[in-house]
Amino acid sequence: MPARFKMSKKGVGELLKSRMIQADMLHRAEQIEAVAQAIAPVGGPGDPHRGRYKASFYVTTTARGGRRRDRATATVGNSAYYARWVEYGTERVPAHHVLLRAARAGGN
Template identity: 75%
Template sequence: MMPAKFRMSKKGVGQLLRSPTIQGEMERRANVIESVAVSIAPVGEGAWDPHPGHYKGSFKVTSTARGGRRRDRATATVRNSAYYARWVEYGTEKVRAHHVLLRAAQAGGRG
């Protein structure tokens, strides 16, 4: 019996990486991550938080077929548009880091 032969086509791989199927899968995974992030996002209470729930409601998923460093593959991104999202994620000298997106990606990226 003859072994099967495979010849890779760089053009074909590029087309696959930009395909609607791959873009859809990237978007599906990003939506899972977004829903986990929303579920674990901290919500301030009391007078010290003038906008309770703003961070939790500011997550958004975007996707494109021209993403990546070389703009040659489908990507999806989960972002938070709250101006203080960086401080919630990484913390400050006075506030502990919550790592919401990190934990969401670890928990939900495979879902």
């Protein structure tokens, strides 16, 4: 006789919020953060903020993430006030796409 399986939506919901999934999301985010720190630009010798961007990465995690706040998530960010300009560039500075490249390379 073949095995039968009946999915429980409540059970899947509990799994998505579980400490196990939250720990996995944190682990993946920490891998992405490590790659981002490794490839982050630091600026030249005359840069008054040399190394600040590289040192400003952070990871947060929550069991109430996602659009509906129904799953564990982790976020990698950068607290340097100019981080968006490093990521996306300006009319004078090319985009570095540090977080994009880190997410593609890490987190597996």
